Amino acid sequence: MAEPGVFEVIYSTRAMRRLKPDPIPEETLKKIVDAGTRAPSGGNTQEWAFILVRDPDLKRFLRDYYWNTWQQLRAKRMIPAGNLPPAQQRMLNAAADLAAHLDEVPVILLACAHQEYTPLAAMNNPRANTIVIHGSIFPAVQNILLACRALGIGATLTTIHCFFEEALKQKLGIPDTMEVAAMIPMGYPQGKFGPVTRRPVEEVIHWDRWGQQKG
């Protein structure tokens, strides 16, 4: 099978939340993470780690925390209760189903980054540090999402683990020096990869200065 084109993949990589429980071959998982590691990192330090959780007990642990957090966020109205426009309602329903059944996906990938970018550590500029750290892990995350898509694996970038990160790190033995930047449930999709809907590019491009939308 020929390799799919890069724009074809970029334009059809979308959050896939309804996933089959079928296992993903180890070679496929390695290929996905390897694509992740081709992304840039500050000073090419590559201070990242990718945990692939397949163990049923650990997946249940992640599901329980994730689902509890989901319910708390909904109780506090940080997540809408319903009555959304149809497309958003479908997205919310799929996200809620994923949260409730997270342990049924075959693999949950955790993308981890060092909390400190060593060359900046002495500068006492937490904002610069955070930008370098996140700018050194989320590009890898996007490569991972694209590689999943290219290989027919559904995936979605989630960040709700932030609310239980300490418990998560303790359970999986993740060192204090690392942070978990993203949690990505992965599996063969139940539905189809379709095009994503986005605002027209003219609305988000500014030429030279903010607000100048003619080139």
Added chain:
Amino acid sequence: MAEPGVFEVIYSTRAMRRLKPDPIPEETLKKIVDAGTRAPSGGNTQEWAFILVRDPDLKRFLRDYYWNTWQQLRAKRMIPAGNLPPAQQRMLNAAADLAAHLDEVPVILLACAHQEYTPLAAMNNPRANTIVIHGSIFPAVQNILLACRALGIGATLTTIHCFFEEALKQKLGIPDTMEVAAMIPMGYPQGKFGPVTRRPVEEVIHWDRWGQQKG
């Protein structure tokens, strides 16, 4: 010309720092940003903006701040003065040359993100907010780097603007509610796109738990 394959592009997208001054067609720039907007964002809110700086005076402004910051970081030894292993020394030299001549590239792209993810704003959890915000802009940045590569444009992800972000925002009229996550100089490359060197994937994969490196 057939579209290049997604893995071919992922594996040959590297920081290109020696760039020609030749202009990049507007349609190419739009195609690159459009690829960026296909990336995911928290709740698909797409609260991003991409400023394409081509104006010579504004590029000189960026160059002056960037180069001054570079020299300060070097004086404080946050950037090494030299005497590095050959590959790292070449990277450092190219980065220093880019800093000194930043105004000579045809386009400098600024990737901007909202500082606050509205659904989380009331939660007083700055860490969760930052993860969502950066997880909603750096995937777009990676799509932009891949699209540049696919279209034969050299680019590199830089973050040194963090040290003069306020001056930058004021000069370009960027609202207080936005942050500048990345600065990407772009241009046709003087050299060739080659493969990137990375640690073996086995070193960065952990199975189920931290430190468990056998699948």
